[in-house]
Amino acid sequence: MNDRSQLSKFGISTQLSMLGRNPDEQSGFVNPPLFKGSTVVYKTLDDLQNRRNRFPYGTAGSPTIANLEASWTHMTGAAGTVLSPSGLGSVALALLATTKSGDHILVTDSAYGPTRRFCDGLLARYGIQTTYYDPLLGSDIESLIKHNTSVIFLESPGSRSMEIQDVPAIVAVAKKHGVKVIADNTWATPVFFQAHAHGVDISVEAGTKYLGGHSDILLGLASANEELWPALRATYDAMAMLPGADDCILALRGLRTMHLRLKEAERKALDLAAWFKARPEVRAVLHPAFESCPGHAIWARDFKGSTGLFSVVLDEKFKKDELSRMLDNMSIFSMGFSWGGYESLIVPFNCKDLRTATTWPYEGYALRIQVGLEDLDDLKEDLRQGLERLH
Ligand SMILES: Cc1ncc(COP(=O)(O)O)c(C=O)c1O
Structure with missing residues (x-):
């Protein structure tokens, strides 16, 4: 079921359970069927010539894709959603839908690295100029708006550095100047932050x-409000970069447990962040629910919860050799990019090299922690032993 008016009266877990499936139309089976394919056939010549089919061809989507799109549209409160084969694909799609040659865009200095590369590489090649801005600017972003600024791009909290942005303040300035706002909401998901x-x-x-x-x-998803939905859909249709149907089915399955997993990740991450705070090796805990995180008050005002990704900054006396001793020998935490899975991950970083509009205030290494679904005591013990190896 994807009927917004009927579903909205239920709690979030109930909605996630009921979205995107209708046993009455699925021979009684609980889960929706998987549609794969390119060709769609027409009954008559007239139907063919007028493309009279819900999906004229596989690039326009399929019942499986439409099901996931509609489920996400419900979750986000958007006018429509299009999918991509990766999150980066959706970042690119959103930016391509809102810019043209000669435009200027404002992108948060805390953006995910490949988002910056897309702006500095492909968008620059097509004559779109990017200015990076301090994620904590709020309404002062107005001073950076030029006559040709078309988009302000946000990511809140910022990749790795975790600053929370004042979305309503930035939106107010953007609206005043006719500038569109795109937000990478991957960390919070629509469960914890309703971007639209x-x-x-x-x-x-x-x-x-x-x-x-x-x-x-x-997988990537981009959802748009009424005003931008036609442009987003048209940009998607122009390229038809769509995910495989099997991945959409896995995403629909992920919907069912998303709230449960998020709440569990939240609980464990809050516990571990508090634990890190008391460790002598740690200089700062960058978790949006902690006062030490830049923009914490905005998180408390705007978000309904926190997820399982946060960072800690280590004392700068720990250099690469000490860090290798810690990270090369972890029992549960693995080193690897991405997050949001069931397995715990740890990635060292220093934002210095990525920043152009702001100065990252820490000299030493920081660790990004992705808290998985393992037992909390095991995770803590793995981290305790790891931190001890720093000495
Ligand atoms: C904040 C953020 N946005 C977008 C992406 C891109 O997602 P994907 O890995 O699906 O391309 C990532 C990936 O790590 C991310 O951290």
């Missing part, structure tokens, strides 16, 4: 993370 209700025009989610939840798919 806060004025965002296009919200992007790397479904690879919490929607998939099992590190076995790559």
Whole structure:
């Protein structure tokens, strides 16, 4: 069921259970069927010539794809959703839908690295200029708007550095100047932050993370409000970069447990972040629910919860050799990119090299922690032993 008016009266877990399936139309089976294919056939010449089919050809989608799109549209409160084969694909799609040659865009300095590369590479090649801005600017972003600024791109919290942005303040300035707002909402998901209700025009989610939840798919979703939906859909149709149907089925399956997994990730991450705070090796805990995180008050005002990804900054006396001793010998935490899966991950970073508009204030290494579904005591013990190896 994807009927917004009927579903909205239920709690979030009930909605996630009921979305995107209708046993009455599925021979009684609980889950929706999987449609794969390119060719769609027509009954008559007239139907063919007028493309009279819900999906004229496989690139326009399929019942499986439409099902996931409609489920996400419900979750985000958007006018429509299109999918991509990766989260980065959806970032690109959103930016291509809202820019043209000669435009200027504002992108948060805390954006996911490949988002920056897309702006500095492909968009620049097509004559679109990017200015990076301090994620904590709020309404002062107005001073950076030029006559040709078309988009403000947000990511809140920021990749790795975790700053929370003042979305309503930025949206107010954007609206005043006719600028569109895109937000990468992957961390919070629509369960914990309703981007469109806060004025965002296009919200992007790397479904690879919490929607998939099992590190076995790559998927992106971009949802748009009424005004930008036609442009987003037209841009998608122009390229037809769509995910495989099997991955959409896995994403629909991920929907069912997403709230449960998020709540569990939230609980464990809050516990571990508090534990890190008390460790002598740690200089700062960057978790949006902690006061030490830049923008924490905005998180408390706008978000309904926190997820399982946060960072800690280590004392700068720990260099690469000490860090190798810690990370090369972990028992449960693995080193690897991405997050939102059932397995715990740890990645060292220093944002210095990525920043152009702001200065990352820490000299030493920081660790990004993705909290998986393993037992909390085991995770803590693995981290305790790891931190001890730093000495
Ligand atoms: C905040 C954020 N947005 C987008 C992406 C891109 O997602 P994908 O890996 O599906 O391309 C990532 C991936 O790590 C991410 O962290």
